[in-house]
Amino acid sequence: MAFSRDMGTCCMVLPLKLGVxxxxxxVFSQSLMAIMALLTGDIRFQGNGYNMAxxxxxxxxxxxGICFAFVGLLGVYDDNPWMVKLFNRFQLVKLIVAAVxxxxxxxxxxxxxxxxxxxEHLQASQFGSTGLEQQQNKALDMLAELHVCPWARWAxxxxxxxxxxxxxxxxxxxxxxxxxxYSKVPYPIDFGFERHGAEGRWQFYGVKDPxxxxxxxxxxxADDAGGAPASYGSTQEALASGAGGDGLSTSMPQGRRGVxxxxxxxxxxxxxxxxxxxxxxxxxxxxxxxDGELRGAGHGSVPPSAQP
Numbered sequence: 001m002a003f004s005r006d007m008g009t010c011c012m013v014l015p016l017k018l019g020v021x022x023x024x025x026x027v028f029s030q031s032l033m034a035i036m037a038l039l040t041g042d043i044r045f046q047g048n049g050y051n052m053a054x055x056x057x058x059x060x061x062x063x064x065g066i067c068f069a070f071v072g073l074l075g076v077y078d079d080n081p082w083m084v085k086l087f088n089r090f091q092l093v094k095l096i097v098a099a100v101x102x103x104x105x106x107x108x109x110x111x112x113x114x115x116x117x118x119x120e121h122l123q124a125s126q127f128g129s130t131g132l133e134q135q136q137n138k139a140l141d142m143l144a145e146l147h148v149c150p151w152a153r154w155a156x157x158x159x160x161x162x163x164x165x166x167x168x169x170x171x172x173x174x175x176x177x178x179x180x181x182y183s184k185v186p187y188p189i190d191f192g193f194e195r196h197g198a199e200g201r202w203q204f205y206g207v208k209d210p211x212x213x214x215x216x217x218x219x220x221x222a223d224d225a226g227g228a229p230a231s232y233g234s235t236q237e238a239l240a241s242g243a244g245g246d247g248l249s250t251s252m253p254q255g256r257r258g259v260x261x262x263x264x265x266x267x268x269x270x271x272x273x274x275x276x277x278x279x280x281x282x283x284x285x286x287x288x289x290x291d292g293e294l295r296g297a298g299h300g301s302v303p304p305s306a307q308p
Contacts, residue, residue: 005017005180007176007177007180008176008180010022010023010173016173016176016177016180017076017177019173020072020076020084020173020174020177021073021076021077023072023170023173023174024069024070024072024073024076024087025069025073026170027065027068027069027072027087027090027091027170028065028066028069028070028073030062030065031062031063031064031065031066031069032066033045033046033062034046034058034059034060034061034062034063034065035063035066037059038056038059038060038063043139045059046058046059047098047159047160047163048101048102048104048105049105049139050105050108050109050137050139050140050156051101051104051105051107051108052137053104054100054101054104054105057097057100057101058094058097058098058101061093061094061097062094064090065090065094068086068087068090069087071083071086071087072084072086072087072088072090072174075087076177079181080181081178081181081182084174084177084178084181085178087174088171088174088175088178091167091170091171091174092171094167095164095167095168095171098160098163098164098167099164102160102164105156106153106156106157108137108140109140109143109149109152109153109156110153111140112140112143112144112149112152112153113144113149115137115140115141115143115144115149116141116144116145120137121137121141124136124137
């Protein structure tokens with residue numbers, strides 16, 4: 001049962017579809033009470049019982065709700081307008097029967113004050129004493145004996161108003177849901193701005209935020225301009241300090257930048273740690289390529305032009 005379509009609310013807090021589903025279960029429970037009233041004849045299981053002509057009519061109609069409520073629940077689950085319509089028509093019939101029964105019961109309650117001296121009560125008592133079948137209004141007899149007829153009338157009006165008002169509200173919501181089914185309310189298109197937020201759905205499914213790369217971009221090793229970095233660390237600094245220490249210039253002519261010699265062992269500090277001392281025949285060399293990048297270091301002979 002999905003509630004993605006916005007059809008309004010029921011009872012101010014529930015989605016309309018869920019509310020109508022609960023209404024079908026309410027009608028189903030009423031039908032069970034009506035069946036118990038028919039089987040036991042106890043007035044406590046029904047809302048009426050003062051007029052003997054309509055004594056069993058509401059219970060008989062409500063007992064049919066065990067079938068109509070089940071059909072209505074299937075209609076709500078499948079969004080079937082025909083099934084929901086059938087359930088709503090049953091609710092309408094039930095409301096009409098309840099209203100007719102209320103008028104009949106209240107008309108009978110008007111006779112409560114003088115009921116014990118009325119002809120109807122005397123006839124029922126005579127038939128009962130002879131053993132013949134006669135419907136006796138035991139509920140009205142009890143009210144008349146206790147002299148609480150005015151209170152009984154007010155209690156009946158208040159109780160019927162509450163019961164009828166709740167059933168009428170449920171029927172109204174059911175008819176409203178039926179109209180939405182016939183009007184084919186569309187499903188909303190989801191662009192990520194949902195009621196509970198996109199972050200809530202990511203957390204529910206256990207996935208990470210796909211925008212994490214945009215919020216936290218990876219820093220490149222190179223500069224923003226895309227060029228080579230100006231310095232490579234201690235090696236570059238060692239070469240620069242070595243060239244300055246022995247009087248050689250790092251900015252040599254273009255034709256002589258292929259190999260640059262430097263007495264690195266004596267001037268480069270940690271770069272040449274552990275290397276033998278520089279000699280005219282065996283001098284640690286630092287080689288640069290044409291573009292000035294350090295390629296490696298080794299031992300070789302210092303060109304005569306670079307020897308001190």
